[in-house]
Amino acid sequence: MQIRVVAARPWEVSADLLVVPVVGEPAFAGELDELDRRAGGELRALHAFGELGAKTFGTALGAPGGLPVRRVLTVSGGEAGSLDRETARKLAASALRRLIGRQVRTAAVWLAPIAAGLGGDAALAAELSARGIVEGGFEPKSIYREDTDAAPPALDELILIAAPGADAAALAAAANRGQILGEGANLARRLANRAANDVTPVVLADEARAVAERYGLAIDVIDERRAAELGMGLFLAVGQGSDNPPRMIVLRSGEEGARDSLGRRLALIGKGVCFDSGGISIKPADRMEEMKMDKTGACTVIAAIVTASRLAPGLPLMAVAPAVENMPGGHATRPGDVVKALNGTFVDITNTDAEGRLILADAMTYAEHLGATHLVDVATLTGAVGRAFGNMVTGAFADSDGWWNQVATAAERAGERYWRIPLVEDYQPDMESWYADVQNSGSAEGSLVKSGMFLDKFHTVPWAHLDIGGTAYYRKAYPFASRGACGVTHATLVELALAGQG
Numbered sequence: 001m002q003i004r005v006v007a008a009r010p011w012e013v014s015a016d017l018l019v020v021p022v023v024g025e026p027a028f029a030g031e032l033d034e035l036d037r038r039a040g041g042e043l044r045a046l047h048a049f050g051e052l053g054a055k056t057f058g059t060a061l062g063a064p065g066g067l068p069v070r071r072v073l074t075v076s077g078g079e080a081g082s083l084d085r086e087t088a089r090k091l092a093a094s095a096l097r098r099l100i101g102r103q104v105r106t107a108a109v110w111l112a113p114i115a116a117g118l119g120g121d122a123a124l125a126a127e128l129s130a131r132g133i134v135e136g137g138f139e140p141k142s143i144y145r146e147d148t149d150a151a152p153p154a155l156d157e158l159i160l161i162a163a164p165g166a167d168a169a170a171l172a173a174a175a176n177r178g179q180i181l182g183e184g185a186n187l188a189r190r191l192a193n194r195a196a197n198d199v200t201p202v203v204l205a206d207e208a209r210a211v212a213e214r215y216g217l218a219i220d221v222i223d224e225r226r227a228a229e230l231g232m233g234l235f236l237a238v239g240q241g242s243d244n245p246p247r248m249i250v251l252r253s254g255e256e257g258a259r260d261s262l263g264r265r266l267a268l269i270g271k272g273v274c275f276d277s278g279g280i281s282i283k284p285a286d287r288m289e290e291m292k293m294d295k296t297g298a299c300t301v302i303a304a305i306v307t308a309s310r311l312a313p314g315l316p317l318m319a320v321a322p323a324v325e326n327m328p329g330g331h332a333t334r335p336g337d338v339v340k341a342l343n344g345t346f347v348d349i350t351n352t353d354a355e356g357r358l359i360l361a362d363a364m365t366y367a368e369h370l371g372a373t374h375l376v377d378v379a380t381l382t383g384a385v386g387r388a389f390g391n392m393v394t395g396a397f398a399d400s401d402g403w404w405n406q407v408a409t410a411a412e413r414a415g416e417r418y419w420r421i422p423l424v425e426d427y428q429p430d431m432e433s434w435y436a437d438v439q440n441s442g443s444a445e446g447s448l449v450k451s452g453m454f455l456d457k458f459h460t461v462p463w464a465h466l467d468i469g470g471t472a473y474y475r476k477a478y479p480f481a482s483r484g485a486c487g488v489t490h491a492t493l494v495e496l497a498l499a500g501q502g
Contacts, residue, residue: 092132241332272298386470
């Protein structure tokens, strides 16, 4: 898809479709009034019919008479004063998804209403619109059937209409940034949505190698023999019940040993359980088919380092993705087994379904061995986080206010929502083991906090943990996205990395 920015009035641009964002109840004055007049009163007619209102992501498709477009599509950004970065992006995604089943090759988006809702920032409006259009075009059914009629139309050209006199070159650069962010999110979604019989740990490593070669990243893939030599006992314990061997995937950009402008060697750690049966502590059958999504964290950090390297070539950054299958079997780890972690901690595995924290622990330690000075991990770690915050807010832990503030700033730029959860030392006695240094799963009370406390034992540098157990994928379709992986945290990780851009 080509993106073109033009400085013009919305009624001066030719396209198959004109997207008209509306924030709040439409006030037919100024350019909106003139657009409606030139459209033969179509916008007022839609409003009178009750289709053009303030319901967030509501759409109305009309046939204007006097405009150089075939159709006009209005999309609501919600109540006046409520437009934020997340809503602006999803508004654009909703516009494209409204076109499923339509033949549209060129679409134009009028930026002025979005920019006005974002404090007059036209560049931000261009970036979020481009990103939203790209993300809205993702359809998981197209992974296996390119001819699916469930996908939105593949645009040849997206035209962003800026105000006359605007700096079109600057807005085009912002739109290009948004397009690259959207493509990265879709890469993460495509990998996460693929079935477990399609993406094993070895295949995920192969996919990481392919993108590394394409974008000039260094890659190292640690197999089970080398992992044993290194002492990655927790990582190996999770994967040993499967016929599909584990792989520790390490991607790096920038010069060996270099640090970014903030003095960081940032490492992104992503949980990559390609299928999670629960192991010997087997899960209930209900919704077990969704456990192919337990690799979403790994898919996200692989995509994030690709995106960051595209936006800032040579930026020092690391991504570590421990990939395993957690299966029952004759060689599977049993509840009560005691295993030694890479950092020397002995762990009493009381529940084999608390496996994500085990592979993350060794991955975090290994990232530090490689020189990481700051860590952030992403994982579908607990069901408790979804019960606490639902599917639109990601739970988070951090060991220091200073590091969390950097992560939160990146999240704000990305337009993603998080809620920081405290690490409560009073729960430490519940995690004590009869035989080892710590158990991987204690009592149910405070289990969400205890998951963070477990990971907190496996780092010596600033660390944050993003639990996407509730937000990694949608179980129903929304106006802005299909069911399946949604790419959550990808933009936050990228923005966090780019904060160290020289």
